[in-house]
Amino acid sequence: MISKKIKKLRKFFILIISIILFSPALFSANISSKHSLSILNSSSSRDRGIMNSGFLISKDSSALFINSSSLMNLIRDSINLNYTMTPNFKEEYIFNASYSHTDNVYAIGIGLASELNKIKTYNISGQIENDILSGNYLINIGAAYMINETSYIGGNIKAVINNFDDYNIFGGFLDLSYMQSIFNPALKIGIGIKNFGFYDKVFAAIDTDIITSIAYAKEDSSFTVALEYDISVPSVSHKISLGLEAMIIDFNKLGLFNSNIDYDELPESILDEPSHMQKRHLTKLPSGILGRLGIGNKGVSLGLSLYVDLFRLDYAIVFDNFNKNNISHDFGLSFMF
Numbered sequence: 001m002i003s004k005k006i007k008k009l010r011k012f013f014i015l016i017i018s019i020i021l022f023s024p025a026l027f028s029a030n031i032s033s034k035h036s037l038s039i040l041n042s043s044s045s046r047d048r049g050i051m052n053s054g055f056l057i058s059k060d061s062s063a064l065f066i067n068s069s070s071l072m073n074l075i076r077d078s079i080n081l082n083y084t085m086t087p088n089f090k091e092e093y094i095f096n097a098s099y100s101h102t103d104n105v106y107a108i109g110i111g112l113a114s115e116l117n118k119i120k121t122y123n124i125s126g127q128i129e130n131d132i133l134s135g136n137y138l139i140n141i142g143a144a145y146m147i148n149e150t151s152y153i154g155g156n157i158k159a160v161i162n163n164f165d166d167y168n169i170f171g172g173f174l175d176l177s178y179m180q181s182i183f184n185p186a187l188k189i190g191i192g193i194k195n196f197g198f199y200d201k202v203f204a205a206i207d208t209d210i211i212t213s214i215a216y217a218k219e220d221s222s223f224t225v226a227l228e229y230d231i232s233v234p235s236v237s238h239k240i241s242l243g244l245e246a247m248i249i250d251f252n253k254l255g256l257f258n259s260n261i262d263y264d265e266l267p268e269s270i271l272d273e274p275s276h277m278q279k280r281h282l283t284k285l286p287s288g289i290l291g292r293l294g295i296g297n298k299g300v301s302l303g304l305s306l307y308v309d310l311f312r313l314d315y316a317i318v319f320d321n322f323n324k325n326n327i328s329h330d331f332g333l334s335f336m337f
Contacts, residue, residue, distance in 0.1 A: 035205075035206060035207045035232070035234065035235040035237075036206065036207050036232075036235075037136070037160065037162075037171070037195075037199065037206050038115065038136075039113055039114075039115050039136040039137075039138045039160060040138065040158065040160065040173065040194070040195045040206065041065075041194075042065045042082075042096045042111070042113040042138060042140075043062060043065050043066050043082075044058070044060065044062035044065070044066070044080060044082050044314065044332050044334075045082050045303070045314035045315060045316045045330035045331055045332030046058075046059070046060075046062070046292070046303065046305060046312075046314045046316070046332060046334075047062065047066055048084075048294075048301060048303070048316040048318055048330045049243075049245075049292035049294060049301055049302065049303015049304070049305075049314065049315075049316035049330070050226065050241075050243025050244065050245060050292050050293070050294035050301065050303065051241040051242070051243055051294025051295055051296045051298070051299065051300065051301045051318070052228070052239075052241055052294070052296075052298075053213070053226045053227065053228040053241040053242060053243035053294055053296070054066055054226060054243065055067045055070075055177075055190055055192060055211055055213040055215075055226070055228050056070060056179055056188045056189075056190045056213050056214070056215040056217075056226060057070070057188075057215050057217045057224050057226050057243075057245075058070045058071075058073070059073070059074070059221070059334075060074070060078045060079075060080045060098075060100075060312070060334040060336070061074075061078035061079060061080045061098040061099055061100035061109055061111070061334075062080040062082065062096070062098050062111070062332075062334075063100070063109075064098045064100060064109040064110070064111045064140055064142045064156070065096065065098065065111055065113070065140060067154065067177045067179065067190065067192055067211075068107075068109065068142035068143065068144050068154035068155060068156050068175065068177060069144045069152040069153055069154030069177040069178060069179045069190070069192075070144075070152070070154070070177075070179060070190075071100050071102055071107035071108075071109055071142070071144045071154065072102060072106075072107050072144045072145075072146055072152040072154075074100060074102045074107065074336075075102075075285075075336070076102070076310075076336040076337060077099075077100065077101045077102065077336065077337055078098075078099070078100050078334060078335070078336050078337075079097075079098070079099050079334070079335045079336075079337075080097070080098050080332065080333070080334045080335075081095075081096075081097050081332065081333045081334075082095065082096050082097075082314075082330060082331070082332040082333075083095050083330070083331050083332075084328055084329070084330050084331075085328060085329040085330075085331070086328045087325065087326060087327060087328065090118075091117060091118040091119075092115070092116070092117050092118075093114070093115070093116040093117075094113075094114070094115050094116075095113070095114050096111060096112065096113035096114070096138075097111065097112050097113075098110065098111035098112070098140075099111075104146075105145065105146040106143065106144065106145050106146070107143065107144040107154075108142070108143045108144075109140075109141075109142050109143075110139075110140065110141050110142075111138075111139075111140040111141075111142075112137075112138065112139055112140070113137070113138040113140070114135060114136065114137050114138070115135060115136040116133060116134070116135045117133070117134045117135070118131045118132075118133060118134075119131065119132045119133075119134050132164070134162075134163065134164045135162075135163045136160065136161070136162050136163075137160070137161045137163070138158060138159070138160050139158070139159050140156055140157075140158045141156065141157050141158075142154060142155065142156035142157075142175070143155060143156075150180055150181040150185070151178070151179065151180035151181070152178070152179055152180075153176075153177065153178050154175075154176070154177045154178075155174070155175060155176050155177070156173075156174065156175035157172075157173075157174060158172070158173040158174070158175065158195075158197075159171070159172055159173075160172075160173070160199070169199070169200045170199075170200070170201075171197065171198060171199035171200065171206065172197045172198055173194075173195045173196060173197035173198075173206070174193075174196045174197055175192065175193065175194045175195070175196070176192065176193045176196075177190065177191070177192035177193075177211075178190060178191055178192070179191075185219070186216055186217055186218055186219060187214075187215075187216050188214070188215050188216075188217070189212075189213070189214050190211075190212070190213050190214075190215075191210075191211065191212050191213075192209075192210075192211040192213075193208065193209070193210055193211070194208065194209040194211065195207060195208050195209055196208045204234060207232035207233065207234065207235050207237070208232070208233055209230050209231070209232050210230065210231050210232075210233070211228065211229070211230045212228070212229050212230075213226060213227065213228040213229070214226070214227050215227070220286060221247065221286040221290070221307075222246065222247040222250070222286075223245070223246050223247070224243075224244070224245040224246075225242075225243070225244050225245075226242070226243045227240075227241075227242050227243075228240070228241050228242075228243075238297070239296060239297060239298055240296050240297055241294060241295070241296030241297075241298070242294070242295055242296065243292065243293070243294040244292065244293045244294075245290055245291070245292045245303075246290065246291055247286070247288050247289070247290050248288070248289045248290060248291045249288050249289040250286075250287075250288040251287035251288045251307075251308070252286070252287050252288065256287070285307075285309050285310065285336070286307045287307050287308055287309055288307050289304065289305070289306055289307070290304070290305040290307065291303070291304055292304065292305070292316070298320065298321060299318060299319050299320045299321050299322055299323075300318075300319050300322060301316055301317065301318040301319065302316065302317050303315065303316040303317075304316075310335060310336045310337065311333075311334070311335055312332075312333070312334040312335075313332070313333060314330070314331065314332035314333070314334070315329070315330065315331055315332075316329070316330040316332075317329055317330075318330065
């Protein structure tokens, strides 16, 4: 029964991918607008630290922006905040926030993102007159469902408003994702479709991304490696990235923070829950300092995180397109409860 469901889901994804691949020729032959909208690719500081290769390995509510099916991997409810400081940080402000709730066989989440830009205006004499505030705003609502204890599906509905002075442009987009463990729970594969929809009343005006990924992540968070490949249509651009994450200093092993589970204090009701829910209750939360490295055809990044039980502080530095003059800094905060 379960295998039949998986086969149906795979056929559904193949159908959607086929529609996306052929839709540009049908709907966007006369489109001259840009093919990308950066706010649709909002992510976390942790994901940025591994060069946006975190499709299968998200560990907080920001999974909503990357791959909502991975919300099922979270052991608790989560809140995540991120701020990006670009080279034009005095004129550009990028921020996102998210919340997620993971239950027995489902997970839900909501996220908000904004990109604000100050645009200078000039009079006929060439003197600066004032600043116009232009902004992109995103609301993202997602959900995930457990097919079985090794495979999950997820979906998102996203709405975008692009505000320039008194002029607004609207867009609506759909994300779909599927992920599955193979051979052992630590090794995962996944596929996703992101940003399938319309912008400024035109279908396929913005690139739709088709994502494939494979990742290995140890349960204790001590080591993670992920490889991701994306193709965007109709522009037919490619992105490949490899991310590594490893524990540098383990506070638990040093005895600085005791995250050991007191089994005597666990409620008996846990024993009546499904095995995957028991696993969430019995999973130790990492405490320590983790380092990250990401490299791909779009640039290179480095990241660092401080885990203290339920809290995590993240930092990432990203060299976009390998350009030393195009460096951005990302700061993040995650809290689980």
